[in-house]
Amino acid sequence: MLRNSPPGSADIGALERKAKRLRRHMLTMARGQGQGYIGQGLGIADALAALYFHELRYDPHNPAWPDRDRFLLSTGHYSIALWAALAEAGIIPVEELVTYGADNSRLEMSTLDTTPGVEMIGGSLGHGLGQGVGQALGLRVDRYDARVFVELSDGEMQEGSTWEAAMSASHFRLDGLVALIDCNGIQADGPVVLDMEPVADKWRAFGWETFEIDGNDMTAVVGALAGARERNGKPTAIVLRTLPGKGVPRIESSEKSHFFRIDVAQWDGIIAEFEKSAGAAQ
Numbered sequence: 001m002l003r004n005s006p007p008g009s010a011d012i013g014a015l016e017r018k019a020k021r022l023r024r025h026m027l028t029m030a031r032g033q034g035q036g037y038i039g040q041g042l043g044i045a046d047a048l049a050a051l052y053f054h055e056l057r058y059d060p061h062n063p064a065w066p067d068r069d070r071f072l073l074s075t076g077h078y079s080i081a082l083w084a085a086l087a088e089a090g091i092i093p094v095e096e097l098v099t100y101g102a103d104n105s106r107l108e109m110s111t112l113d114t115t116p117g118v119e120m121i122g123g124s125l126g127h128g129l130g131q132g133v134g135q136a137l138g139l140r141v142d143r144y145d146a147r148v149f150v151e152l153s154d155g156e157m158q159e160g161s162t163w164e165a166a167m168s169a170s171h172f173r174l175d176g177l178v179a180l181i182d183c184n185g186i187q188a189d190g191p192v193v194l195d196m197e198p199v200a201d202k203w204r205a206f207g208w209e210t211f212e213i214d215g216n217d218m219t220a221v222v223g224a225l226a227g228a229r230e231r232n233g234k235p236t237a238i239v240l241r242t243l244p245g246k247g248v249p250r251i252e253s254s255e256k257s258h259f260f261r262i263d264v265a266q267w268d269g270i271i272a273e274f275e276k277s278a279g280a281a282q
Contacts, residue, residue: 010054010222018088019049019218020278023247025084027274029100029107030260031267036101037109039244039257041081043184043216044151047240048085050221051149060090063116067146070135072119074128074152075182076110077258082118083107091117126159128152129179133165136177136235147176155187157196163206169235170207177235178228179208182215184242189256203237215240248274 022045030036051071052058059065073082080100087094092106092115099105106115111122120131132150139146156162169177183199185191196202200212211227213220221240228236244258245251248270251260262270 010050012218012222015049015053015222016046016218018053019045020247021088022049022081022084023274023278025087025094025097026080027248027267027271029080029083029097031264031271032098033101034263034267035259035261036080037077037258038080038260039186039251039254040075040078040153040182040184041084042246042248042251043242043244044078044081044182044240045084045246046216046218047151047180047182047221047242048081050218050225052085052089054222055225056149057146058089058091063091067144069146070119070132070139070148072128072132072135072148072150073111073122074120074126074131074150074156076122078151078182079107079109079111079122082111086115086117089117126152126156126162128156129162129165129169132177132179133169133172133174136169136174137172139176140174145176147178149178149180151180151182153187154181154183154185154196154199155192157181157199157202158192158194166203166206166208173233174235175231175233178225179203179235179237181237181239182242183239184244186244186258189258200237200239203239207234208237209234210237210239212239213241215242216246247277249277 026041030038056069058068086092100107101109113121128150132148136148200210203210211224224238251257
């Protein structure tokens with residue numbers, strides 16, 4: 001289905017169901033290899049559901065369509081969530097998800113730009129926002145009205161390149177650029193090392209139109225994305241307060257949810273927890 005522009009109103013219930021499907025895909029992927037970067041993927045699912053099934057302009061049959069909106073996943077280990085979204089959107093086959101993390105798979109545990117729907121190779125060095133600034137400038141020069149959405153994390157806010165990019169975006173008045181800052185409080189195998197608060201005030205100080213929301217509240221996510229459509233001469237920052245492992249109590253309560261490596265039986269228990277939680281939430 002070609003998405004030419006976001007509709008005027010969102011079906012929140014349908015988007016919440018999409019987010020559950022994304023989480024289900026992720027758990028299936030992680031079970032297949034017995035491991036995966038699951039905590040942050042489950043946490044960002046609501047934002048990706050709102051993006052891919054309400055906000056983004058794209059053509060699943062032509063991922064390189066020049067007029068498409070761009071989504072850049074700066075935090076490469078979130079790829080498990082991106083693969084789920086791309087499959088659910090029809091850009092890659094759902095059947096391919098079982099190859100996540102396997103040898104010679106296109107669906108690695110970090111992103112490859114040779115995989116359809118991927119706009120950049122993501123990693124942990126905070127380069128995503130800089131690439132987003134470059135792409136937004138390029139679209140302006142080429143006279144495209146497409147927008148650029150960049151996911152980055154609170155951990156990446158410790159990188160100087162992130163703030164150089166933030167300053168540049170404001171200077172060049174890139175109001176087609178939207179940063180989705182996932183503030184989940186974790187990096188690698190523990191909490192974020194530096195105190196980054198107040199996050200929203202920092203982005204405002206750098207000249208960004210800034211929203212701070214519960215990133216697991218679909219109504220709030222959709223509302224912030226709607227606000228980001230305003231072309232007011234400022235880039236937009238959406239600070240997402242998300243819960244790592246959202247939807248699976250065992251992962252939500254884990255002190256180390258960045259990466260899980262457990263046996264199949266334990267994954268089956270986690271999936272059962274998710275299905276029970278998802279059913280109770282309906």
